[in-house]
Amino acid sequence: MKGEMMNRNEVKNSPLPPVEQIEFGRIFAPNLVMADNKTGDWEALRVEPLHNLSLHPAAVVLHYGQAIFEGMKAFRRVDGSIGLFRPEDNAQRFIDSAKRLLLPPMSVEQFVEAVNKAVQFNLDYVPPRPGSLYLRPVMLGTEAQIGVRGSKEALFYLISLPSGAYFKSSTGVSPMIDIYVDQTTSRAARGGTGNVKAAANYAITLQSIDNAKKKGCSQVLYLDAVNHDLIEEMGGMNIFFYLNGKLVTPNLKGTILPGVTRASVIEAAKTLGITVEERPVTIQEVTDAANSDKDMEAFACGTAATVVGIKSFLFENGNTLHLPETKQDNVTGQLLKYVQDIQFGAAPDVHNWTRIVPID
Ligand SMILES: Cc1ncc(COP(=O)(O)O)c(C=O)c1O
Numbered sequence: 001m002k003g004e005m006m007n008r009n010e011v012k013n014s015p016l017p018p019v020e021q022i023e024f025g026r027i028f029a030p031n032l033v034m035a036d037n038k039t040g041d042w043e044a045l046r047v048e049p050l051h052n053l054s055l056h057p058a059a060v061v062l063h064y065g066q067a068i069f070e071g072m073k074a075f076r077r078v079d080g081s082i083g084l085f086r087p088e089d090n091a092q093r094f095i096d097s098a099k100r101l102l103l104p105p106m107s108v109e110q111f112v113e114a115v116n117k118a119v120q121f122n123l124d125y126v127p128p129r130p131g132s133l134y135l136r137p138v139m140l141g142t143e144a145q146i147g148v149r150g151s152k153e154a155l156f157y158l159i160s161l162p163s164g165a166y167f168k169s170s171t172g173v174s175p176m177i178d179i180y181v182d183q184t185t186s187r188a189a190r191g192g193t194g195n196v197k198a199a200a201n202y203a204i205t206l207q208s209i210d211n212a213k214k215k216g217c218s219q220v221l222y223l224d225a226v227n228h229d230l231i232e233e234m235g236g237m238n239i240f241f242y243l244n245g246k247l248v249t250p251n252l253k254g255t256i257l258p259g260v261t262r263a264s265v266i267e268a269a270k271t272l273g274i275t276v277e278e279r280p281v282t283i284q285e286v287t288d289a290a291n292s293d294k295d296m297e298a299f300a301c302g303t304a305a306t307v308v309g310i311k312s313f314l315f316e317n318g319n320t321l322h323l324p325e326t327k328q329d330n331v332t333g334q335l336l337k338y339v340q341d342i343q344f345g346a347a348p349d350v351h352n353w354t355r356i357v358p359i360d
Pocket residue numbers: 071233234235236237238257258259260261262301302303304
């Protein structure tokens with residue numbers, strides 16, 4: 001019996017399937033980048049074969065949730081090189097998240113070095129377009145102690161996952177998603193952690209996501225915690241509307257994650273000559289527009305899906321708001337193409353977003 005048991009630290013590597021068959025989040029590349037912080041300073045990064053972690057049962061993260069993470073991608077480009085998309089922005093957000101959770105921040109340089117290493121050591125696991133290598137840097141408070149205070153020890157690790165399309169389309173055309181509007185649960189409140197990537201932000205949305213899935217929706221839209229009428233964001237994506245000829249997105253006000261894709265879409269739209277407004281948006285304004293503006297569009301954006309159109313909003317009382325039918329070459333489609341073409345090196349990077357991974 002004993003001989004049949006798998007070593008607890010042994011993790012099986014899956015081979016890389018064709019890109020159209022890769023299910024997001026389920027296949028892990030074979031190498032892990034890690035670093036320890038036992039004295040207040042980060043030790044050098046090291047690369048290890050993917051393995052399970054060993055934590056003391058009293059590790060601070062397991063009781064008090066001292067955990068943060070990031071999400072970014074490496075793209076196989078038209079010229080054969082591999083590019084990272086705005087990695088310094090993820091590094092800065094990782095620093096902001098670490099500070100908010102009282103974890104020891106890593107420098108931008110060390111973060112970018114970790115990301116480069118993850119790609120260099122998992123090169124065969126970067127799928128071709130439209131796939132990419134999803135990179136998930138994580139930081140945990142690991143000191144063994146019971147008592148609500150910050151850990152004096154931290155662990156950094158970075159797992160890499162080959163990814164295909166985040167949302168699958170049965171028709172082959174760009175998919176569109178149905179959104180559940182959560183009018184009860186709050187994801188973030190003023191003074192909380194909504195503007196950083198704390199693992200706790202996601203724990204409190206799991207019940208809501210499960211509820212939305214049971215109702216046939218793939219994402220949840222959260223509203224402001226005070227009156228539940230201002231639109232904030234989804235559980236893992238920011239949101240945009242094309243209303244009366246302008247691109248509108250909720251302004252960052254401490255409760256919304258400042259998405260790297262959100263910032264890129266804003267820059268892209270301005271370059272395409274589209275007027276952009278970052279301002280409060282009420283659910284009523286969107287409902288009115290859906291009934292009166294035949295050119296209205298709504299889309300979600302984030303690293304995982306880039307830009308994805310929204311086709312309906314389902315409310316708690318069962319009412320559904322259907323958005324006008326998608327037109328060819330609409331604003332959502334133009335912005336998706338604009339950002340993706342730069343990510344895959346198919347268009348000149350006039351914004352200087354790309355960093356090529358050094359490979360010898
Ligand atoms: C809550 C939330 N909002 C927005 C985003 C989009 O951010 P980004 O474009 O940096 O991936 C994410 C994903 O990281 C997220 O988890």
